Amino acid sequence: xxxxxxxxIGEVGAGKTRLISSMSEIQPFETExxxxxxxxxxxxxxxxxxxxxxxxxxSALGLYGVPGQERYSFLWELVKESLWGLLVLVKYxxxxxxxxxNKLLTFFEPQNKEVACVVGxxxxxxxxxxxxxxxxxxxxxxxxxxxxxxxxxxxDPRNKxxxxxxxxxxxxxxxxxxx
Amino acid sequence: MKCIIYVSKxxxxxxxxxxxxxxxxxxxxxxxxxxxxxxxxxxxxxxGHYLQVLxxxxxxxxxxxxxxxxxxxHEQVTVVLDVSISRxxxxxxxxxxxxxxxRDTRFVNLISGNAASIEALGKIEQxxxxxxxxxxxxxSSQLKGYQDSNLMLLAWPDFTLVKQSPTVIELCAKLTxxxxxxxxxxxxxxxxxxxxxxxxxxxxxxxxxxxxxxxAVQIDSPKVNRVESVFFSKMKKFLKRAV
Ligand SMILES: Cc1cc2nc3c(=O)[nH]c(=O)nc-3n(C[C@H](O)[C@H](O)[C@H](O)COP(=O)(O)O)c2cc1C
Ligand SMILES: Nc1nc2c(ncn2[C@@H]2O[C@H](COP(=O)(O)OP(=O)(O)O)[C@@H](O)[C@H]2O)c(=O)[nH]1
Ligand SMILES: [Mg+2]
Numbered sequence: 157x158x159x160x161x162x163x164x165i166g167e168v169g170a171g172k173t174r175l176i177s178s179m180s181e182i183q184p185f186e187t188e189x190x191x192x193x194x195x196x197x198x199x200x201x202x203x204x205x206x207x208x209x210x211x212x213x214x215s216a217l218g219l220y221g222v223p224g225q226e227r228y229s230f231l232w233e234l235v236k237e238s239l240w241g242l243l244v245l246v247k248y249x250x251x252x253x254x255x256x257x258n259k260l261l262t263f264f265e266p267q268n269k270e271v272a273c274v275v276g277x278x279x280x281x282x283x284x285x286x287x288x289x290x291x292x293x294x295x296x297x298x299x300x301x302x303x304x305x306x307x308x309x310x311x312d313p314r315n316k317x318x319x320x321x322x323x324x325x326x327x328x329x330x331x332x333x334x335x
Numbered sequence: 336m337k338c339i340i341y342v343s344k345x346x347x348x349x350x351x352x353x354x355x356x357x358x359x360x361x362x363x364x365x366x367x368x369x370x371x372x373x374x375x376x377x378x379x380x381x382x383g384h385y386l387q388v389l390x391x392x393x394x395x396x397x398x399x400x401x402x403x404x405x406x407x408x409h410e411q412v413t414v415v416l417d418v419s420i421s422r423x424x425x426x427x428x429x430x431x432x433x434x435x436x437x438r439d440t441r442f443v444n445l446i447s448g449n450a451a452s453i454e455a456l457g458k459i460e461q462x463x464x465x466x467x468x469x470x471x472x473x474x475s476s477q478l479k480g481y482q483d484s485n486l487m488l489l490a491w492p493d494f495t496l497v498k499q500s501p502t503v504i505e506l507c508a509k510l511t512x513x514x515x516x517x518x519x520x521x522x523x524x525x526x527x528x529x530x531x532x533x534x535x536x537x538x539x540x541x542x543x544x545x546x547x548x549x550x551a552v553q554i555d556s557p558k559v560n561r562v563e564s565v566f567f568s569k570m571k572k573f574l575k576r577a578v
Pocket of ligand 1: 364368402
């Protein structure tokens with residue numbers, strides 16, 4: 157059994173729950189819902205979302221929505237191992253908490269663990285290009301600080317296609333050696 | 336009318352983090368305020384520094400600059416150009432945010448039109464300006480094209496300037512990981528026709544994230560861990576079915 161995790165981290169309202177439900181919709185066949193690795197239920201009360209995509213009988217991707225605030229870092233511990241990707245959601249229109257983002261990247265160190273990292277900007281369907289360029293500069297400055305080369309993408313968690321494209325991106329980054 | 340160009344340093348936060356915090360809000364407000372004052376220009380952020388061009392009626396520019404200089408969000412405000420001009424260069428914007436002025440024709444013309452003043456600058460001022468403007472920074476493809484060169488990306492692009500399409504993303508994923516030869520990209524057939532690929536690469540050049548290496552050393556693809564590549568293939572297959 158090959159089991160990998162996608163950690164989806166972001167502040168309240170960023171779109172974690174919605175994104176995981178959109179990603180679950182792309183399941184072409186039924187999941188074996190109650191798997192032994194399912195830690196979902198127990199943690200929903202503290203705000204963790206859980207979903208799962210079965211790729212074949214012997215491989216699956218777990219989807220974990222985790223709050224971005226540092227006081228939830230005990231939940232970060234849960235998803236730290238066997239990471240396939242780290243997706244950081246940033247809600248456009250709210251001043252991102254860069255101190256938090258900094259701590260998060262220090263904790264996960266995707267650049268040292270060679271984990272594919274993507275920043276997804278949500279709630280941006282009505283934003284102007286100039287505003288998005290400015291936000292992009294801010295986020296890229298943090299990534300640069302962590303010597304991390306990662307994309308800042310515009311996503312809509314409510315949209316299935318947009319949600320799926322994130323899986324494509326992370327897979328492209330992970331596979332860019334072999335293809 | 337006059338033109339002021341300055342370079343300043345973003346103030347680092349307590350934990351040493353240097354981020355142009357609030358940049359989008361700053362740009363939005365400035366654009367509006369500058370239009371009222373008939374001041375136009377560019378603001379650029381790079382490696383912990385700002386460069387700003389301010390143009391307009393002399394008293395307006397001087398007044399605005401005296402306010403900006405005192406802004407606590409940046410420090411070490413250093414003027415690199417202060418000249419009178421007959422007409423503004425950036426009429427279409429109250430304040431345009433540009434991630435790369437190095438390839439902005441109007442900015443380049445402004446600098447070369449004032450070459451004497453720029454050359455007369457002290458070492459510190461020259462070094463600050465070079466963060467943003469350095470004609471020698473990258474090998475340009477303009478004369479030779481990309482044929483036979485190896486390409487690499489220093490960063491992912493600003494996706495407001497290039498389409499966030501599967502092709503572009505695939506290309507970026509490759510080129511941010513390792514250098515690839517242009518010829519292998521063409522031959523793979525994944526990136527459209529030669530002119531389509533060239534157009535994307537030219538955009539990357541404009542953003543100053545493309546490194547072009549003409550040393551003609553043949554590049555081997557790096558090897559991958561087998562478990563990783565199995566998971567990769569399964570995910571790929573899954574995503575194909577999912578569409
Ligand atoms: C790097 C930098 C560039 C700025 N550029 C402008 C500008 O072009 N126009 C402007 O009105 N304010 C600009 N500001 C903001 C001013 O310093 C100041 O905060 C603003 O004019 C105050 O406006 P308010 O009194 O309406 O809040 C800039 C600030 C910084 C840090
Ligand atoms: N307009 C808009 N709404 C969004 C977007 N992403 C999420 N939402 C909505 O924002 C709300 C909060 O999203 P949710 O997934 O609960 O955020 P969470 O707190 O991170 O889990 C929900 O009503 C979503 O449907 C987006 O990109 N645009
Ligand atoms: Mg939620």
